[in-house]
Amino acid sequence: MSCMSWADFCQESQELLEMSRRLIDTWSWEEKTSDEGQSYLVYKQKLSDPLTQDLIQIEYNIVYSISYQVPIMYFQAHHSDGKMLSLESVWQLFLFQKDSQYSREDMLSILTQMEHPVLFKPYMCLHPCRTAEILEQMPHSKNRILTFISIMGPYLQLNLDNGYGLLCRGEGEYLSDDVKNLPTV
Amino acid sequence: MANDREVLRMIWEGQLALCFQADPDEIVGLQQPENFYLMVSRLSYLPLVTDKVKKYFSRFISDSQQDGTVWFDYNGAPLKLHYPIGILYDLFQEEGSQPWCLTIHFSKFPEDSLVKFETKDLLESYFMSCLKEADVLKHRGQVISSMQKKEHNQLWIGLVNDKFDQFWAVNRRLMELNGEQECFKYTPIRFYNEDGTYIQKLVSPLTESGKKKTVKDLLDELSTPKRKAVGAKTHGIDVHSETHLQWMSEHLSYPDNFLHLVIYYESV
Numbered sequence: 001m002s003c004m005s006w007a008d009f010c011q012e013s014q015e016l017l018e019m020s021r022r023l024i025d026t027w028s029w030e031e032k033t034s035d036e037g038q039s040y041l042v043y044k045q046k047l048s049d050p051l052t053q054d055l056i057q058i059e060y061n062i063v064y065s066i067s068y069q070v071p072i073m074y075f076q077a078h079h080s081d082g083k084m085l086s087l088e089s090v091w092q093l094f095l096f097q098k099d100s101q102y103s104r105e106d107m108l109s110i111l112t113q114m115e116h117p118v119l120f121k122p123y124m125c126l127h128p129c130r131t132a133e134i135l136e137q138m139p140h141s142k143n144r145i146l147t148f149i150s151i152m153g154p155y156l157q158l159n160l161d162n163g164y165g166l167l168c169r170g171e172g173e174y175l176s177d178d179v180k181n182l183p184t185v
Numbered sequence: 186m187a188n189d190r191e192v193l194r195m196i197w198e199g200q201l202a203l204c205f206q207a208d209p210d211e212i213v214g215l216q217q218p219e220n221f222y223l224m225v226s227r228l229s230y231l232p233l234v235t236d237k238v239k240k241y242f243s244r245f246i247s248d249s250q251q252d253g254t255v256w257f258d259y260n261g262a263p264l265k266l267h268y269p270i271g272i273l274y275d276l277f278q279e280e281g282s283q284p285w286c287l288t289i290h291f292s293k294f295p296e297d298s299l300v301k302f303e304t305k306d307l308l309e310s311y312f313m314s315c316l317k318e319a320d321v322l323k324h325r326g327q328v329i330s331s332m333q334k335k336e337h338n339q340l341w342i343g344l345v346n347d348k349f350d351q352f353w354a355v356n357r358r359l360m361e362l363n364g365e366q367e368c369f370k371y372t373p374i375r376f377y378n379e380d381g382t383y384i385q386k387l388v389s390p391l392t393e394s395g396k397k398k399t400v401k402d403l404l405d406e407l408s409t410p411k412r413k414a415v416g417a418k419t420h421g422i423d424v425h426s427e428t429h430l431q432w433m434s435e436h437l438s439y440p441d442n443f444l445h446l447v448i449y450y451e452s453v
Contacts, residue, residue, distance in 0.1 A: 036386065066385050067318045067373075084296050087307065108310040113300050115267070120382050122300040129317055129326070 003069040003132065004144055006036045012145045013041050013062070016164075019146075023163045030061075032118050037066045040118060041145070047157055049093060055080045056093070060158055062145060063117060070131040071148045074116055074123040075156060087113055090124055094156050126152060142168050192436045197349045199227040199420055201274055204284035205238045205257075211291055213247045222284060226347055227271030227420060228440050230312075231257055231264065232302050233345055235289070242289055250292040254301050257287045263295050265381070266302055267311050272445045275418055276381055309341050312441055316340065319373035319442030320359060322387075323434075328359055344440045352440065359442055360435050368397070368431045374444040376407065383445075390431040400433075401426040407448060416449040 020027035343352025
């Protein structure tokens, strides 16, 4: 199993935050206590509901799962009038809107409403049971949190800028700062 | 493997007397309905045992107040619908008196603080995710993933219908040890604070020197220089400090396969 320790999670989160700062993106870090699992990454965005044109506010939290030892995605979505979206509406909004082959049973095996392990409030959660497997298939990942968000995010319309990929590979550095600092011959 | 079958049976049969009262603001007409009394299993969940309660009170509530999902409070605190009833009671009813009086509400669901289960399959999905997580801790998830869908169903149906034999016919496999193992890899366990929140940690059933961990070892582990953990309660029992953690996991876990312990602290 490709396990991630709490220390790995914190360190790779900090790397992601640094990339976010450089790309003028808005990822942030919430720390309740310094105990294991009690800090997490936060990202917020607004999406327009294609059916109603309502502006929906979504908050994504990447939390560390102590049991599975992988990152786990929690999110909460609110309508513009402040009401929370139900599991079904979220499923309609994000996931397999056009693919009718997905049944209610499929939905329940992927998404669950759960209590956020730090905030103790209801959040939607993408089941973590296959995350370790997925991360294992990416043995060369330099930042597993970035890999995790890039793979799971698109299902929830969380699409990262390509700049993250470049920065993570080191090319971003070369393109931005290092170009200017190259010694002249 | 779990072999103290009598203990399993006693835990399964643990019941609580509940008394439900209406929310006076939701009642139409002058007459307050009488309270509704019910014996419920400690191991079950409020949404699984309150269909009758809901049906009884709904006659007294105007249609406009009934938006589908009922919820309950004790002394003004909304009760989590996804915590087993026994934990709610151990957490919030400190004197241990019964019947335990709860208020049923048909409207104004507190969606910011309670997970909402409009239908029972949503609670089932939550329950199954707890079982999976517990098995990841005990056996790296290998037992639950080797089971068939109908066996997963049998666990849930056994709990819903309060059928000990049906539930344990499958659950015993989840409580078995792999091959030569003496203990689970980690103990699925939640430590509750008195405010109703809990923490999870990776807890090995063995001490660093390889001995079986006891409740006392566990309390020492939870103590900090500022506060000392002095007791652990589950199923209404103050667990003896010499009890082995592995034995507790096999015999005192709730159906979701987690030990749910209320921990008492003293400041140092």
